[in-house]
Amino acid sequence: MRIGKNDLLRKLGNFLLSISAIVVLLIIWQIVVDTGLISSRKLAPPTKVVTTFIDKLTNPNPDGAVLMEHFWASLRLTVMGFVLACVIGIPLGLLMGYFKPVDYFVTPIFEIIRPIPPIAWIPVMLLLFGIGNGSKVAIIFLAALVPALLNSYAGVKRTSAVLINVAKTAGASKMQIFMQVCVPSSVPMIFTGVKNALSSAWMTLVAAELVSSSVGLGYMIQNGRTLSRCDIIIVGMLMIGVSGAIMSGLLSLIEDKVAPWMVKTR
Structure with missing residues (x-):
């Protein structure tokens, strides 16, 4: 007790x-x-930021939308790009980490794409997807893909050789070792990658919403800069920061349920 x-x-x-x-x-x-x-x-002082925050909950001026309209528009884009990055990046990273032909095939392309900053993709995405949400989601996806893939890849590479040898001795096939040893062993690194991917998605939001936006937190921040309204800029920044922190906390709770053994190591 x-x-x-x-x-x-x-x-x-x-x-x-x-x-x-x-x-x-x-x-x-x-x-x-x-x-x-x-x-x-x-x-702007904190008192002014709080006043602006309360005012923007009901007042669409000066950017044409209330705060929650901006928030939901940005959340939708961020989640779409983030989820797409995880759905593609995690399995691909796991496969690259265990199957050498996949690693040799994908790595050259990935190493070329990885150093390119997300904002540099804006002209390309505009040409490919136009000025709609598709280009914004694609930019966020590319930013979130890198950490999701790299951490999954590292998770497989860090799998204990002892566990793999024991599985081989027991007669497990290569696919069984991958699914029953490497993937479970990679769970902590996968969650690290998911959290980093989420952070990258939110950090890229402002750049993504440079693409012909009329609503969204990134648009609100850009409009605040144009109007020299530091209070609006800070409200937008805090909304992004708090939203990212809450979502990261939820991911930590899920991790505790999926990988409870990691709780003791924190």
């Missing part, structure tokens, strides 16, 4: 420490603006 109580106190302490860091940051931010170290025209 004491162990459970100590564990609860430890988690509570960690939570309060995390909250205190945010509070301290907000206080410093407010003081810096109030004392004139940074002009409020260049950096």
Whole structure:
């Protein structure tokens, strides 16, 4: 019983420490603006950001949509690109990690594509998919594909040779070793790749919404820059940051259920 109580106190302490860091940051931010170290025209104070956030919940000005319209438009694009990247990247990474012919076939193409920044794909995607959502999803997909594939690949490569040898000794086929040893062993790295892919998807959102958008958090941020409205820019940035953090937290909860042995190693 004491162990459970100590564990609860430890988690509570960690939570309060995390909250205190945010509070301290907000206080410093407010003081810096109030004392004139940074002009409020260049950096909106937290109080102004909160006011703008509340106002944008019901007021479509100055960009033609309320905050939640921007959010849902961006969430839809991000999730589509992210899910597509995981559906293709994870299986491909696993296959590349275990089957050498697949590795030799895919790696040259992947190594050429990997260093290209997502924003550089905008002209190509416009030509291929036009100015609709297809080009935006494709840009987000390319950004999220890299971490999803690489971490799955690394997960297979890190599979214990002892486990593989034991399976071979037991008479397991190559496909059985892949499915029953390598894939389960790769689960922690797969989830790491999924989380990184999610972060990459959100980070690429603003660039993707440069493509002829009239709604979305990226569009809202770009419009705020045009109007020199730092408060609108920060609201958009915080919406992206908080959304990404919540989704990453949900992925961690799923990971705890799928790979409970990883909880003890954190």
